[in-house]
Amino acid sequence: MTQHTTATEGLDALLDRIQNQNYTIGIVGLGYVGLPLMWTFHERQMPVLGFDIDTDKVDAIMAGRSYIKHLGEPMMRKLAESDLCGATTDFSRIPEADAVLLCVPTPLDEHREPDMSYVEGTVRTIAPYLRRGQLVILESTTYPGTTEELIIPLLEEISGLSAETDFYVAYSPEREDPGNVSFNTAKIPKVVGGHGADALRLACALYDTAIVQTVPVSDTSTAEAVKLTENIFRSVNIALVNELKVVFHAMGIDVHEVLDAAATKPFGFMKFTPGPGLGGHCIPIDPFYLTWKARQYDQNTRFIELAGEVNTDMPRYVLRRTIEALNALKKSVNGSRILLIGLAYKPNVDDDRESPTYKLMDLYTDMGAEVAYYDPYVPVIKPSREHGHWAGTPSVAWDEKTISDFDAVVIATDHSDVDYNALAHWSDCIIDTRNAMNGREGVRKGQVWKA
Numbered sequence: 001m002t003q004h005t006t007a008t009e010g011l012d013a014l015l016d017r018i019q020n021q022n023y024t025i026g027i028v029g030l031g032y033v034g035l036p037l038m039w040t041f042h043e044r045q046m047p048v049l050g051f052d053i054d055t056d057k058v059d060a061i062m063a064g065r066s067y068i069k070h071l072g073e074p075m076m077r078k079l080a081e082s083d084l085c086g087a088t089t090d091f092s093r094i095p096e097a098d099a100v101l102l103c104v105p106t107p108l109d110e111h112r113e114p115d116m117s118y119v120e121g122t123v124r125t126i127a128p129y130l131r132r133g134q135l136v137i138l139e140s141t142t143y144p145g146t147t148e149e150l151i152i153p154l155l156e157e158i159s160g161l162s163a164e165t166d167f168y169v170a171y172s173p174e175r176e177d178p179g180n181v182s183f184n185t186a187k188i189p190k191v192v193g194g195h196g197a198d199a200l201r202l203a204c205a206l207y208d209t210a211i212v213q214t215v216p217v218s219d220t221s222t223a224e225a226v227k228l229t230e231n232i233f234r235s236v237n238i239a240l241v242n243e244l245k246v247v248f249h250a251m252g253i254d255v256h257e258v259l260d261a262a263a264t265k266p267f268g269f270m271k272f273t274p275g276p277g278l279g280g281h282c283i284p285i286d287p288f289y290l291t292w293k294a295r296q297y298d299q300n301t302r303f304i305e306l307a308g309e310v311n312t313d314m315p316r317y318v319l320r321r322t323i324e325a326l327n328a329l330k331k332s333v334n335g336s337r338i339l340l341i342g343l344a345y346k347p348n349v350d351d352d353r354e355s356p357t358y359k360l361m362d363l364y365t366d367m368g369a370e371v372a373y374y375d376p377y378v379p380v381i382k383p384s385r386e387h388g389h390w391a392g393t394p395s396v397a398w399d400e401k402t403i404s405d406f407d408a409v410v411i412a413t414d415h416s417d418v419d420y421n422a423l424a425h426w427s428d429c430i431i432d433t434r435n436a437m438n439g440r441e442g443v444r445k446g447q448v449w450k451a
C-alpha cells in the first residue's frame, strides 16, 4: 500500500482511486446492515474485505452459507466464490482498505441510554492500524455529535494521526430496510456528512460509485440528526395510529378501514399501520439516543417519550383483547394454550430483536397460559440477553392438528407465506394485531378479534 507524505497527495490519490473505481472497501460489522452493504459494493465489482469479531459470520461468508434468511444462499455463494470478496476477524488487515465503513450495533443499555460500547470497541480495534490517506465512515445510528466527540478524538489519540490532514472521517447513516424488495441498499439515497470538506468530497465520491444518489449535508452532526429524525417520525406516527386504534375500537370503528380511506388523499397524509408494539433494532431504540443527548442541552423530548409510552403499552392492549376473546368462549388466559404467529418483529424477515411477540409471550405466561409460537423464519429461538428464558424453544409445526389444539391464536406478525385461509378453518379464536384475517375466506362471525 502506498504511503503518502502530504495531506494533499493523500487526498488526491484517494479521490483518484475512488473515482477510477480502483479502491478497496473495508466493512466492519457484517450483520443486517454490513452484509447487504458488502453485496452492494461487490455488485459494482469492487474489492470488499469484511471484518467482524464473530467467527461464525466470517466462516459463513467464506463458506457461502446464509445467516440472514432474506439475503439467501445464492447471494452468499456468489460472495464466497468471488476473488474480490473476503471476510476476516484479523483487524491487522485494516490498512488494505482505502475506505472503512463501520456498521456495528448501537443498542440501549439497561438504563435505556445509548450503549456505545460496540462503536467504541470497534474504533479502539481499528485505530492502531489506521494509515495515512484512509477514509473512515461511521454508518451506525447514533446521537448527533458522536463522530466529532467520540470517533475522531479516539482515532487521533490511538493512531497518532490527525483527521483532515492524515486521514478523513465522515458519517453516513444506514437506511437499509431488511426484506424490502423495492428498495435495497443500492437504491436508497445516502445522506453524507463530512468532518471537513475533503472528507465530504471523498465520502460522496465513494457512495456515488455504488449507490443511486448521495445527499451531502453540512456536517457529521447534521447527518446523525437526519437518521434520528427519520426514525422518530416513524415512532411518533406509529404511536398515533396505535392510539387511534384503541380509541376507534371503543367507538365501534375499524381503524384499518379509516386508514385505508384516509390514504386515498393524494397529499398531506402518510399511512402508518398499527400493531402489537414496536420491534427491531431501530424504531424502539433510536429515538432515545436523541432523548439522552437532548438532556445535555437541557431540552425535553416529550413527543418521543409519549410515543414510547403509547407503543410500549400495546402488548398490554393485545392482552386485554385476548382476555375478552377467551372470555367470550367462557375461557380464561390462565390454563389456556396460546399460539403466537410471527416471532420476527416484521413480515418476511428473521430478525426477532426487540420483537413485541416476546413481550406478549411473557405477559400470557405470567397470567398462567401455556405459550408457543409459529414462525417459518425463526425455527428455534436463539440465546439472547433479553429473552434467554425462551432460548431453545422451537416453532410449532403448521398443520391442522397442531394449530387447532390451541385455545387462541394471536397474529403478532403477518408473514406473507402463512396460510391465513387455513387458519380461519383451524382456529375458533384469533386475535389479529395486523389485520391479516381481513377478507379471508372462511372467517366466521365472532372468530376474529382485532387488537
Ligand SMILES: NC(=O)c1ccc[n+]([C@@H]2O[C@H](COP(=O)([O-])OP(=O)(O)OC[C@H]3O[C@@H](n4cnc5c(N)ncnc54)[C@H](O)[C@@H]3O)[C@@H](O)[C@H]2O)c1
Residues within 6 Å of the ligand: 028, 029, 030, 031, 032, 033, 034, 051, 052, 053, 054, 057, 103, 104, 105, 106, 118, 121, 122, 125, 139, 140, 141, 142, 174, 175, 176, 177, 178, 281, 282
Ligand atoms: N438492522 C437494520 O434494519 C438497520 C437499519 C438501519 C440502520 N441500522 C443501524 O446499523 C447498525 C448495525 O445494525 P445491524 O442491524 O447491522 O446490527 P447486527 O447486530 O445485525 O450486526 C452488527 C455486527 O457487528 C459485529 N460487531 C460487534 N462488535 C464488533 C466489533 N467491535 N468489531 C467488529 N464487528 C463487531 C457483530 O458481530 C455483528 O455481526 C446499528 O447502529 C443499527 O441501528 C440498522
